Amino acid sequence: MILYYYPGACSLADHIALVESGLPYKLMSITHEKKTEDSRDFLSINPKGYVPALELDDGEVLTENPVILNYIAEKSGKLLPKKSIARWRSLEATAFMASEIHGSYAPFFLNFPETEKERARKKITKAFSLLDDQMGDKKYLVGEDITIADCYLFWVLMASERIGLELTERLRSYYDDMKLLPSVSRALAEENLG
Structure with a gap:
């Protein structure tokens, strides 16, 4: 498999999941000009033009x-409980982050007016509060084992640093702990994010 990524972009969630899963993968970075590191047109691979894209074997x-x-x-058979409500909570949290948080970062990355940024900050802060409540006293977002929701949540929290959003104490502690996981450390190193 080949993961097309941009360093530090949301594709980092997939990168962490690939490392954590143990599946073999190759990385292929793309530029803002939509070229792969081996000079191919990324739009011929993913006409949507953005990462992540995962090319299967x-x-x-x-x-x-x-x-x-x-x-x-x-x-891989990992990162998603097979049975129990934890499976559905993981999928639910992943969808929530994709629909309610990820898109809310757009005003900060696309130079929107300050009023739009403030509206987005409020929406993200509310979403983080809900995730904080969901986590409760668990080690990870939906339980004691890492899931795909945690891979995505790590990136969502990392992106919040770029916009100066304050995290709750629980989410800050979780984020700091996630940085210490071998899979996260490796993915960050492979993307030169130190």
């Missing part, structure tokens, strides 16, 4: 974080 390409994360979990 048969040449098929998957896009969208929730889909790629779920694929990695299904393929």
Whole structure:
């Protein structure tokens, strides 16, 4: 498999999941000009033009974080509980982050007016409060084992630093603990994010 990524972008969630899963993968970075590191046109691989994109061994390409994360979990048999409500809570949290948080970062990365940024800050802060409540006293977002939701949550929290958003004490502690996981450390190092 080949993960097309941009360093520090949301594709980091998939990168962490690939490391954590133990599945073999190759990395291929893309530039803002939509070129791969080996000079191919990224739009010919993913016409949507953004990361992540996961090229499977048969040449098929998957896009969208929730889909790629779920694929990695299904393929590896890891990162997603097989039975119990924890499976559905993990999928629910992943979808929530994709729909309610990830898109709310757009005003900060696309130079929107300050009023739009403030509206987005409030929406993200509310979403973080809900995730904080969901986590409760658990080690990870939905239980005692890491899931795809944690891979995505790590990136969502990392992106909050870029916009100066204050995290709750529990989410800050969780984020700091996640940075120490071998899979997270490796993914950060492979993307030169130190």
